[in-house]
Each structure stands twice: as structure tokens, then as C-alpha cells.
Amino acid sequence: MSVPSHIHDYLTAALADDHSAVPVSPFVRSHDAAFPAVVYEFAGDEYVGSTAAGPGRPLVRFHATVVSRSLVEAETIGQAIVSHAPGDVEDCATRVTSLEREYQPAYDGQRSGMYLVIVHMEQF
Numbered sequence: 001m002s003v004p005s006h007i008h009d010y011l012t013a014a015l016a017d018d019h020s021a022v023p024v025s026p027f028v029r030s031h032d033a034a035f036p037a038v039v040y041e042f043a044g045d046e047y048v049g050s051t052a053a054g055p056g057r058p059l060v061r062f063h064a065t066v067v068s069r070s071l072v073e074a075e076t077i078g079q080a081i082v083s084h085a086p087g088d089v090e091d092c093a094t095r096v097t098s099l100e101r102e103y104q105p106a107y108d109g110q111r112s113g114m115y116l117v118i119v120h121m122e123q124f
Contacts, residue, residue, distance in 0.1 A: 008026070010084070014081045018080065023038070035067060035068055036070075037068075038067070041063060044061050045061070060122065061097075064119045066116065066118075075101075075117060078099065081119045082096050095122050100118040103115055
């Protein structure tokens with residue numbers, strides 16, 4: 001099982017209907033990618049049922065951050081990710097555990113800031 005592939009597939013499937021043009025990438029948004037964008041990061045793995053005979057099944061914690069110049073757009077895309085759960089991608093169930101909202105001011109003082117919607121999830 002390739003955890004990054006499963007999570008990327010889950011997120012692109014969540015955006016397929018209305019937001020298929022939104023780029024999805026691990027760890028960092030490409031500077032060439034337009035806004036909005038979705039960036040996902042891994043928070044850690046827990047091996048459920050681990051024994052001396054084997055590691056057990058992984059419970060992968062990750063979060064997807066929607067980055068947009070518009071609060072409404074960030075919310076809409078974030079809710080598309082939330083409403084896609086619970087979802088299954090190749091025998092991996094995904095559930096949402098929490099959601100956060102943040103604002104980051106512009107670094108150059110001329111452009112509008114960034115609205116972030118962070119969806120925390122688990123895949124097992």
C-alpha cells in the first residue's frame with residue numbers, strides 16, 4: 001500500500017465534481033500553481049494491532065490544507081473534502097476528525113492574504 005498515493009487519490013476524488021482544476025500536492029504548493037490549491041501533510045502513523053509477529057494495520061493521520069485568496073472559496077473546497085468522507089479508496093477508509101480555519105496576511109503588503117481551511121483526517 002502506498003499511503004501518499006491513496007491520500008492523493010482520495011483528495012482528487014473529493015474535488016472531481018466541482019473543483020477538478022484545483023491542484024493537489026504533498027507538503028508544499030508549487031510556486032507555479034494558481035490559487036486555490038490543496039496541500040496535504042502527514043501527521044503520523046499508528047500501527048493498530050501491532051504484535052511481535054507483525055506491525056498491524058496502519059492508521060495514517062494527515063491533514064489537507066485548502067489555500068485560497070477567498071474565504072468563500074476555501075470553505076467550499078474544504079466542505080467538498082469533508083463531504084467526501086467517509087470514503088474508500090482501494091480498501092482504505094477515510095474519516096474526518098476536525099476542521100480549522102486560519103487567515104495569513106500577505107507577505108508583500110500589496111496582495112490580499114490567504115484563507116486556509118485545514119481538514120484533519122485519518123485513513124485506515
